[in-house]
Amino acid sequence: MKNESSTVENYIKTIYSLCDKNGKTTVSAVAERLQNNPASVSNMVRRLHEKGLLENKSKLILSKEGNLLARQLIRKHRLWETFLVRVLNFKWEEVHDIAEQLEHVHSPLLTERLPVFLEYPKFDPHGDPIPDKKGNLPDLNAIPLTEAEVDQLYIFRSVATDKSDFLNYLNKKGLQLGQKWKVTEKEEFDGSVKLLIDENREVYFSETVAQNF
Amino acid sequence: MKNESSTVENYIKTIYSLCDKNGKTTVSAVAERLQNNPASVSNMVRRLHEKGLLENKSKLILSKEGNLLARQLIRKHRLWETFLVRVLNFKWEEVHDIAEQLEHVHSPLLTERLPVFLEYPKFDPHGDPIPDKKGNLPDLNAIPLTEAEVDQLYIFRSVATDKSDFLNYLNKKGLQLGQKWKVTEKEEFDGSVKLLIDENREVYFSETVAQNF
DNA sequence: GTAAAATTTTAGATTAATCTAAATTATGAA
DNA sequence: TTCATAATTTAGATTAATCTAAAATTTTAC
Ligand SMILES: [Mn+2]
Ligand SMILES: [Mn+2]
Ligand SMILES: [Mn+2]
Ligand SMILES: [Mn+2]
Numbered sequence: 425m426k427n428e429s430s431t432v433e434n435y436i437k438t439i440y441s442l443c444d445k446n447g448k449t450t451v452s453a454v455a456e457r458l459q460n461n462p463a464s465v466s467n468m469v470r471r472l473h474e475k476g477l478l479e480n481k482s483k484l485i486l487s488k489e490g491n492l493l494a495r496q497l498i499r500k501h502r503l504w505e506t507f508l509v510r511v512l513n514f515k516w517e518e519v520h521d522i523a524e525q526l527e528h529v530h531s532p533l534l535t536e537r538l539p540v541f542l543e544y545p546k547f548d549p550h551g552d553p554i555p556d557k558k559g560n561l562p563d564l565n566a567i568p569l570t571e572a573e574v575d576q577l578y579i580f581r582s583v584a585t586d587k588s589d590f591l592n593y594l595n596k597k598g599l600q601l602g603q604k605w606k607v608t609e610k611e612e613f614d615g616s617v618k619l620l621i622d623e624n625r626e627v628y629f630s631e632t633v634a635q636n637f
Numbered sequence: 638m639k640n641e642s643s644t645v646e647n648y649i650k651t652i653y654s655l656c657d658k659n660g661k662t663t664v665s666a667v668a669e670r671l672q673n674n675p676a677s678v679s680n681m682v683r684r685l686h687e688k689g690l691l692e693n694k695s696k697l698i699l700s701k702e703g704n705l706l707a708r709q710l711i712r713k714h715r716l717w718e719t720f721l722v723r724v725l726n727f728k729w730e731e732v733h734d735i736a737e738q739l740e741h742v743h744s745p746l747l748t749e750r751l752p753v754f755l756e757y758p759k760f761d762p763h764g765d766p767i768p769d770k771k772g773n774l775p776d777l778n779a780i781p782l783t784e785a786e787v788d789q790l791y792i793f794r795s796v797a798t799d800k801s802d803f804l805n806y807l808n809k810k811g812l813q814l815g816q817k818w819k820v821t822e823k824e825e826f827d828g829s830v831k832l833l834i835d836e837n838r839e840v841y842f843s844e845t846v847a848q849n850f
Numbered sequence: 851g852t853a854a855a856a857t858t859t860t861a862g863a864t865t866a867a868t869c870t871a872a873a874t875t876a877t878g879a880a
Numbered sequence: 881t882t883c884a885t886a887a888t889t890t891a892g893a894t895t896a897a898t899c900t901a902a903a904a905t906t907t908t909a910c
Contacts, residue, residue, distance in 0.1 A: 512751065541724065
C-alpha cells in the first residue's frame with residue numbers, strides 16, 4: 425500500500441461512501457460532498473486513475489486497490505474513534521474530526537498494534553462496524569429508522585453519521601446506543617415519526633433526523 | 638494558535654533546534670538539516686516572517702509566537718512518544734517517525750487529554766524533558782558524554798537523538814536509560830571513550846556516538 | 851428527434867512548496 | 881583594502897491542489 429497524500433485519501437473515502445450498488449458515483453456528487461468545484465474533481469479523477477485507484481478513466485468506479493485503500497482508511501478512522509472514547513474518555517460527538525486527521529497517519533506498526541491494545545473491537549463508538557485487516561466488513565442486518573414498522577420493537581445499534589451536530593442533538597434527546605425503541609406513529613406527509621424509547625419515553629423525530637438513524 | 642501546515646511546523650521545529658545561544662541560526666544550516674535547497678529555505682523564511690513566526694525579516698530568529706509553536710510541537714511529539722511506548726508497547730527506537738506525524742494532528746482537546754491519561758509525564762522515552770502546557774522546560778544539569786570526567790560516576794539520563802539507527806546501536810550494546818557509568822579511558826586524538834557500565838561491563842564508543850549521549 | 855438543461859471537461863490562473871541556475875551580498879584572509 | 885569564496889536571494893520552472901469561465905458532452909423533456 426503506497427503512501428498517498430491525505431487529499432487523495434479523502435477523495436477515495438468520499439468516492440467509496442458515495443458509491444451506489446453498482447459501485448459507482450458521479451463527479452458532481454463528489455464535488456458536492458467535498459464542497460469542491462466539479463472542475464477540481466474532474467482533474468483529480470484523472471490523477472486517481474493514473475495512480476490505479478480507479479477502475480476506469482471516465483467512470484467513477486474504485487479499482488481493487490482503491491477499494492482496499494478506502495476500507496483501510498475507514499478501519500483506521502474507526503479504530504482511532506474507539507481509542508479516543510475508550511482510552512482518552514472522549515464523548516462520541518467529539519471524536520470524528522480528530523479521527524479525520526489520525527486516519528492519515530501512516531504506520532503499519534501502529535495500525536497493527538492499536539487494535540491489539542483495544543482487543544480487536546468490532547464496532548466504533550457510533551455502532552459502525554470496523555473493517556478487519558483485509559478490509560472485510562460484517563454483513564449487518566440493520567434497519568434504518570425510516571423503514572421501521574410501526575409497533576415492532578427494535579434496538580438502537582448505530583447512527584448513519586458521526587458529525588458532532590447530529591450527535592449533540594441525539595444527546596439532547598437522551599438517545600443512546602443499546603436502547604430499545606418502537607415507532608408508535610408515522611406521519612406520511614412529512615416523514616416524521618414518534619418513537620417510544622425504552623418503553624417509557626416519547627420522542628418526535630423529523631424525517632431529516634430519521635434518515636441518519 | 639493558528640493551524641499551520643506541517644511543512645511550516647517542521648521548519649519552525651528545525652529552526653528552534655538549530656538556534657544557538659543568541660537564539661539564531663542560518664539559512665544554510667536549515668537547508669542542510671531539512672535536506673532542502675538553500676533557495677527553498679530562503680523563500681520559506683520570507684513566508685515565516687510574513688506569518689509572524691520570525692522576529693526579523695533577514696535574521697533567522699524565532700518570534701515569541703514561533704518559539705511557543707516550536708515548544709508545543711515538541712510537547713506533542715514527546716507526549717505521543719511516551720504514549721506509544723507506555724500504552725502500545727512500542728520500543729524506544731520505533732516511536733520517533735510515528736511521532737513526527739502525530740505531532741501535526743491539531744486538536745486542543747486531544748493535546749489536553751493525552752497528558753492527563755499519561756499522568757503528566759515529565760520525560761519522554763529517550764529521557765528528553767516534555768515542555769509543559771505553556772512551553773516551559775525544566776532546567777536540566779545533564780552532562781554530555783564528551784564532557785564527562787574520567788572515573789567520575791554518572792547516570793545515563795537521556796540521548797541527544799532519537800533516530801532509530803542510533804537507538805538500535807545502543808540496544809545492540811546493551812545501553813539503557815538509568816544505567817550507571819563512568820569513563821575509564823579517553824582517547825584525545827580521536828575523541829573515542831571506554832566506558833564501564835553498571836560497574837561490570839566495558840563498552841567502547843567513537844566520538845560520533847559519544848556526541849549523541 | 852431536437853432543444854434545453856445538466857453534467858463534465860478543458861483552458862488558464864493561483865498558491866504552497868519545491869527545484870536549478872544565475873545574480874547579489876557578505877565574510878574574511880592576504 | 882581588496883578580491884576570492886561562501887552564503888543568500890532572485891528569477892524562472894515544476895507539481896499538487898485548487899479556482900473561474902468557457903467549451904463540450906450527456907441527459908432529459910417535449
Ligand atoms: Mn467518524
Ligand atoms: Mn464513527
Ligand atoms: Mn522523537
Ligand atoms: Mn524523544
